[in-house]
Amino acid sequence: xxxxxxxxxxxxxxxxxxxxxxxxxxxxxxxxxxxxxxxxxxxxxxxxxxxxxxxxxxxxxxxxxxxxxxxxxxxxxxxxxxxxxxxxxxxxxxxxxxxxxxxxxxxxxxxxxxxxxxxxxxxxxxxxxxxxxxxxxxxxxxxxxxxxxxxxxxxxxxxxxxxxxxxxxxxxxxxxxxxxxxxxxxxxxxxxxxxxxxxxxxxxxxxxxxxxxxxxxxxxxxxxxxxxxxxxxxxxxxxxxxxxxxxxxxxxxxxxxxxxxxxxxxxxxxxxxxxxxxxxxxxxxxxxxxxxxxxxxxxxxxxxxxxxxxxxxxxxxxxxxxxxxxxxxxxxxxxxxxxxxxxxxxxxxxxxxxxxxxxxxxxxxxxxxxxxxxxxxxxxxxxxxxxxxxxxxxxxxxxxxxxxxxxx
DNA sequence: TCTGGGGTCCTAGGACCC
DNA sequence: TCTGGGGTCCTAGGACCC
Numbered sequence: 001x002x003x004x005x006x007x008x009x010x011x012x013x014x015x016x017x018x019x020x021x022x023x024x025x026x027x028x029x030x031x032x033x034x035x036x037x038x039x040x041x042x043x044x045x046x047x048x049x050x051x052x053x054x055x056x057x058x059x060x061x062x063x064x065x066x067x068x069x070x071x072x073x074x075x076x077x078x079x080x081x082x083x084x085x086x087x088x089x090x091x092x093x094x095x096x097x098x099x100x101x102x103x104x105x106x107x108x109x110x111x112x113x114x115x116x117x118x119x120x121x122x123x124x125x126x127x128x129x130x131x132x133x134x135x136x137x138x139x140x141x142x143x144x145x146x147x148x149x150x151x152x153x154x155x156x157x158x159x160x161x162x163x164x165x166x167x168x169x170x171x172x173x174x175x176x177x178x179x180x181x182x183x184x185x186x187x188x189x190x191x192x193x194x195x196x197x198x199x200x201x202x203x204x205x206x207x208x209x210x211x212x213x214x215x216x217x218x219x220x221x222x223x224x225x226x227x228x229x230x231x232x233x234x235x236x237x238x239x240x241x242x243x244x245x246x247x248x249x250x251x252x253x254x255x256x257x258x259x260x261x262x263x264x265x266x267x268x269x270x271x272x273x274x275x276x277x278x279x280x281x282x283x284x285x286x287x288x289x290x291x292x293x294x295x296x297x298x299x300x301x302x303x304x305x306x307x308x309x310x311x312x313x314x315x316x317x318x319x320x321x322x323x324x325x326x327x328x329x330x331x332x333x334x335x336x337x338x339x340x341x342x343x344x345x346x347x348x349x350x351x352x353x354x355x356x357x358x359x360x361x362x363x364x365x366x367x368x369x370x371x372x373x374x375x376x377x378x379x380x381x382x383x384x385x386x387x388x389x390x391x392x393x394x395x396x397x398x399x400x401x402x403x404x405x406x407x408x
Numbered sequence: 409t410c411t412g413g414g415g416t417c418c419t420a421g422g423a424c425c426c
Numbered sequence: 427t428c429t430g431g432g433g434t435c436c437t438a439g440g441a442c443c444c
Contacts, residue, residue, distance in 0.1 A: 042412065058412080103444050187442045220418075220441085247414055288438095296411080300438080337413090 004118055004167050007232040010109040010125055011143045011151035012092055012132070014084075015160035017105035018045035021084045022074050024137035034072045037061045044076060048160060081105075087136055095128050100236045108148055110236040122165055129163055146171075148234045149227035152184040153202070168230045175203035175228060185224045202228060242345065246282065248273035249337025252390075255294045257332050260389065262291060263323060266336040267387035270319055273338050274312040278371055283308035285342030289319055291327075292335040301326055308344045311363045312370075315340075316386060 014020060018036040023029045033050035035043045041061045050071060055064045061073050085104045093099045096109035109128075115121045121144055129142045143154025145166040153174075154164040166174050180202050181191035199205050206228040213225050223233045248269040256262065266289065277284060286304040293299070303318045319338065383391045 044412095058409085106444080185442070189441060218419085241416095244416070245414090249413060251412065298439095302437085335412090339414090 002117055003113065003115070004169075005112060005121070005146050006168075006230075007146050008111045008114065008121055009145060009148055009151045009232065009236060010092075010096065010111055010128065011145075011148070011155040012088070012107050012109070012128065013141045013143075013155045013159075014088065014105035015139045015141055016045055016047050016051075017084075017138070018076060018081055019047045019050070020138040021081050022077075023047060024084070025080065027137075029072060032072055033068055033070065034074065035061065035064055036074050036076045084136060084138065088132060088140075091131050091135060092128055094131075095124065098236050098238050100238055101240075108151065108236045111144075118165065118167055122163075125165065126163055146230040147227040147232040148236065149184050149224055150230065153178055153182070156182070171228070171230050172203055172206070175206055176201060178202040180205050183224060183228065185220060190221060243280070243282065243343055245339050245341045246273055246277055246280070246284070246343065247337060247339040248276070249290075249335060249339075251292075251335040253334075255332040255334040257330060259327050259329065262327065262333045262336060263320065264387055264390035266291070266323060266338070267316060267320065267384065268390040269336055269338050270316050271312050271384060271387050273340050274310050274315055274367075275371065275374065277310040277340055277343075278367060282340075282343045282345065283310045284315070284340035285344065286340075287315060287319065288339045288341065289323070290335075290337050291333050292337075294332040294334050299326065299328065304342075308342065310340075311360075311367060312384060313363070316384060320386060 019034050022034060022036060029047075031049060032047070033053055033055070034047045035050050035055060036045040037043055043055060043057055043059045043061055043064055046055055046057065050064075050068065053068045053071075055067060055071070065071055065073065081104055085101075088105075089099060089101050089107055092107055092109050096111050096114070098110040100108040102108055111121070111124060115124055125142050125144045129140055132138070132140045139161040141155045141159045141162045141164075143151045143157065143162075143164050143166070145151040145154050146168050150166050150171065154166050155162070157164045157178075178201065180186055180194050180199055181188075183202050183205075186194070194200075194205060199208075205225060208225065213222055217225065226233050250265065250269060252261075252265055273287075284305065285308045286302060288300065288302050290301075291299040301322050303315075303322055305314065305318065309315065
């Protein structure tokens with residue numbers, strides 16, 4: 001009848017998601033301070049009980065343990081969180097025609113025309129929220145507004161467990177209480193730019209005139225400005241897109257000038273990236289590598305492969321060849337990384353007119369074995385020689401494999 | 409916030425062509 | 427050849443997000 005929304009968008013956001021999944025799986029953790037640790041011993045996620053005791057994201061786990069001796073620190077299990085995410089998406093999909101699976105703990109739903117009035121929209125959002133809580137045992141924060149940016153602002157407004165609705169005629173009042181730097185899409189650079197122009201609150205930014213926006217702001221901020229005024233620019237899309245790139249990067253300690261150390265670090269990253277590419281059934285046409293120096297300068301280079309590949313030995317050969325040419329002595333490095341791009345679906349290597357040659361077929365078989373060993377004995381059981389020094393934390397064992405020679 | 413890791417998208421500007 | 431104007435493609439790097 002009097003649908004108040006031109007467009008109605010719901011944003012669903014899991015509260016302390018990784019930690020909540022752990023508690024949902026093991027109810028005995030309920031009410032306790034729990035932290036999920038990531039690689040390099042840093043806290044990735046934590047329950048509100050842990051937050052209340054002063055622990056924050058990014059804190060080294062050993063520091064967190066010192067602060068809160070009874071803290072439960074768990075290693076983190078991505079597969080489990082993915083399962084919860086799948087269940088979250090499906091529940092939302094029961095209620096909305098179009099759902100965008102935005103990240104492991106968030107999704108957007110376009111619910112335009114799904115209710116007649118504010119009360120109806122509120123009911124619908126509330127139902128989604130209750131079902132999520134009931135079925136997953138995790139609390140979610142939910143926002144409903146006329147655009148994605150506003151829906152994000154809304155869901156973040158009353159965490160955890162909030163349900164916040166921003167009607168078109170309530171936008172201005174709402175945004176008065178929101179710092180512009182908290183708006184989705186406005187990062188440190190844009191926030192600083194706005195601050196220089198005297199804009200601190202989201203409401204101030206939204207209040208700028210069309211002329212000023214057109215003349216003084218680039219596309220990203222113009223879009224956000226429109227969204228903040230309740231004009232939907234960013235569509236909710238349920239089309240799943242093919243992955244564009246795949247990266248493996250790592251910081252090591254201490255920073256070093258030693259060529260062989262940096263080389264081995266890079267090789268280990270190449271191995272990891274290739275293993276994940278094979279796991280996803282992807283092959284890469286190109287790769288970008290970087291060496292990051294102690295003072296955060298980057299040495300970057302790009303390599304391309306004749307035909308898309310995910311064979312570690314192929315990529316390693318090209319990458320290390322370039323590395324050896326480009327490595328500059330005397331600079332202290334702290335990290336390396338590789339990003340595979342031009343990803344192609346499936347096929348191990350692009351079949352030519354006559355199909356993959358014998359060498360390719362054998363290489364595929366070899367990596368089938370390498371991956372199987374990884375699954376059986378744990379990732380990183382098999383390393384190529386170039387990466388072995390960087391994998392010193394694993395007990396090395398030497399295998400001799402056809403076409404690869406000795407591998408650790 | 410003395411700065412981890414994995415992603416996406418956008419834009420300026422160079423190379424090249426007519 | 428004291429050098430216009432416009433188009434496309436591509437890359438590097440910035441900015442942002444979770």
